[in-house]
Amino acid sequence: MAPNFSFSRLIQLIRKQWIENNRLYLFSTLALLGLLGLGFIIWLVASNDKFDETNIYVIFTLCIYIAGTIFAGMSFGMLGEKRKGVYWLGFPASHLEKLICIIFYNVIVFSVVYYLCFMLVKTLAVAYVLNLVAADPAKYQFRHMDWNSGFGSAYAYFIYGFYSVQAFYLLGAVYFSRFSYLLTTGIGAALFFIFMWFCISLMSGKLPAGYGWGGFSVMKYNNYVPGPDTINKYQLPGLYTDSISFLLKFIWAPVFWVVAWYRLKEKQI
Amino acid sequence: MVTIQNLHFAYKKKMVFNGLSLSLQPGFIYGLLGKNGTGKSTLLRNIAGLLFPRQGSIKVFNAIPGKRNPSFLQQVFMVPEEFFLPDISIEKFVKCNAPFYPGFNRGQFDGYLKEFAIPMDHSLQQMSYGQTKKVLIAFGLACNTSLLLMDEPTNGLDILSKSQFRKIIAGATDENKCIIICTHQVKDLENLIDRVCIIDDGKILFDQPMAHITSKLQFKISFDGNETKNALYSEAALQGDAIIAPNIDGEEGRMDLEMLYKAIVLNGGGIRSVFDKQ
Numbered sequence: 001m002a003p004n005f006s007f008s009r010l011i012q013l014i015r016k017q018w019i020e021n022n023r024l025y026l027f028s029t030l031a032l033l034g035l036l037g038l039g040f041i042i043w044l045v046a047s048n049d050k051f052d053e054t055n056i057y058v059i060f061t062l063c064i065y066i067a068g069t070i071f072a073g074m075s076f077g078m079l080g081e082k083r084k085g086v087y088w089l090g091f092p093a094s095h096l097e098k099l100i101c102i103i104f105y106n107v108i109v110f111s112v113v114y115y116l117c118f119m120l121v122k123t124l125a126v127a128y129v130l131n132l133v134a135a136d137p138a139k140y141q142f143r144h145m146d147w148n149s150g151f152g153s154a155y156a157y158f159i160y161g162f163y164s165v166q167a168f169y170l171l172g173a174v175y176f177s178r179f180s181y182l183l184t185t186g187i188g189a190a191l192f193f194i195f196m197w198f199c200i201s202l203m204s205g206k207l208p209a210g211y212g213w214g215g216f217s218v219m220k221y222n223n224y225v226p227g228p229d230t231i232n233k234y235q236l237p238g239l240y241t242d243s244i245s246f247l248l249k250f251i252w253a254p255v256f257w258v259v260a261w262y263r264l265k266e267k268q269i
Numbered sequence: 270m271v272t273i274q275n276l277h278f279a280y281k282k283k284m285v286f287n288g289l290s291l292s293l294q295p296g297f298i299y300g301l302l303g304k305n306g307t308g309k310s311t312l313l314r315n316i317a318g319l320l321f322p323r324q325g326s327i328k329v330f331n332a333i334p335g336k337r338n339p340s341f342l343q344q345v346f347m348v349p350e351e352f353f354l355p356d357i358s359i360e361k362f363v364k365c366n367a368p369f370y371p372g373f374n375r376g377q378f379d380g381y382l383k384e385f386a387i388p389m390d391h392s393l394q395q396m397s398y399g400q401t402k403k404v405l406i407a408f409g410l411a412c413n414t415s416l417l418l419m420d421e422p423t424n425g426l427d428i429l430s431k432s433q434f435r436k437i438i439a440g441a442t443d444e445n446k447c448i449i450i451c452t453h454q455v456k457d458l459e460n461l462i463d464r465v466c467i468i469d470d471g472k473i474l475f476d477q478p479m480a481h482i483t484s485k486l487q488f489k490i491s492f493d494g495n496e497t498k499n500a501l502y503s504e505a506a507l508q509g510d511a512i513i514a515p516n517i518d519g520e521e522g523r524m525d526l527e528m529l530y531k532a533i534v535l536n537g538g539g540i541r542s543v544f545d546k547q
Contacts, residue, residue, distance in 0.1 A: 081353075097339075268319060
């Protein structure tokens with residue numbers, strides 16, 4: 001009796017997915033290069049001779065969100081068409097194997113290809129800029145990104161967030177047979193606004209006067225003279241705050257994948 | 270092999286099956302007939318695990334199809350009416366799909382393709398509908414699954430291909446395999462089917478083996494007005510009347526599946542009463 005999960009069958013499935021879709025992936029890579037190229041051209045033109053590396057990483061983040069969510073949204077596209085859905089759902093592999101195969105291409109293959117494409121375009125663009133700076137340092141400037149402040153310090157969270165958003169779009173692709181990208185975007189935006197409203201209400205309205213939030217801790221302001229009695233800080237033990245912080249950063253993608261797995265099992269064609 | 274008990278299924282509010290029960294055994298080719306929209310394709314997809322019953326149960330090899338376990342899917346192959354094949358060569362298609370079916374036989378596959386006269390060097394999307402269908406049929410047969418489901422398999426096939434199809438299917442059956450064919454093209458498959466199932470109004474209207482049908486019913490042309498009047502079913506033919514009458518002599522004759530279908534739908538009670546008598 002074939003087990004519900006077989007590593008060798010998963011490898012064969014990944015190989016099958018590649019053989020059947022390699023042309024699509026190749027054209028998608030070319031489109032990605034075009035998108036990144038366009039982003040860099042805009043950066044070069046809009047920088048007005050004062051080039052900031054921070055904007056390169058803004059382009060990286062923007063483009064990975066756009067390209068990654070589109071790719072994720074297309075991943076279960078075969079479920080939107082009856083004949084393709086019969087072909088895909090009726091194929092002798094378990095739902096888990098099929099899902100892992102899709103996750104493999106979305107998370108690992110997409111990330112590697114995206115990073116390589118980005119590095120290729122970035123290397124060319126930065127080399128061009130550095131040539132300009134070397135030729136005329138009075139006119140052209142290139143500022144490196146500050147990883148300790150501003151966008152640089154928040155950069156990692158954008159990347160964690162990307163994988164959560166990508167998993168959300170994968171889930172949307174399983175849930176919605178048609179217009180999945182638009183519906184997922186709409187629902188995601190609505191959830192985001194509800195979450196922000198909740199956070200703002202929580203932050204602004206739920207504490208008595210003289211109290212305020214400081215991350216995961218509550219501060220009580222005793223007086224305005226700096227000193228040891230200025231603030232009383234109430235906080236959860238470090239283990240709890242670290243655990244909550246870890247979960248908030250990394251739990252979303254696995255949660256969405258698990259929900260997608262259950263939804264896939266319920267899918268009917 | 271396939272046991273369906275009290276199956277209830279609906280698309281949103283449209284009821285399709287209302288307590289359908291059916292048992293299918295290996296070693297037979299079943300012909301599933303019915304009017305448009307009676308649920309023939311839906312029944313096949315329920316058996317394949319692509320749709321789930323609202324009520325009742327379906328068991329295939331003692332497994333629940335809806336769970337779509339690999340061990341179940343490896344033993345079932347469906348040739349749907351509207352099918353999809355990726356835009357790759359036949360060789361690549363076999364390379365990436367055959368390993369998932371433990372019973373796949375490359376020699377058989379090549380033999381079927383040769384029988385169907387399919388060129389190996391074209392990609393699947395470059396072929397006509399009929400050609401890709403033949404590739405899919407060949408692959409499905411070569412997988413040697415215990416259960417083969419076919420929805421209108423002769424649609425899109427030319428006359429010669431239909432004859433080749435009949436020959437190939439007849440040669441592919443064995444005592445361990447069950448083949449279920451949904452079709453309107455009864456003339457194409459009349460001589461192939463072992464057992465006839467007719468669905469109507471969400472239930473099985475008629476379910477009998479062909480041999481039993483021909484032993485109980487007589488299909489003939491009559492020029493006798495009284496005989497026509499007393500027949501279970503009659504329709505005007507080019508000469509005389511084509512009738513279905515009880516087979517009193519017990520001699521097995523030819524069978525007209527199309528006429529039987531019409532008779533069941535229009536005078537099901539009369540036909541069934543012949544079979545109810547022992």
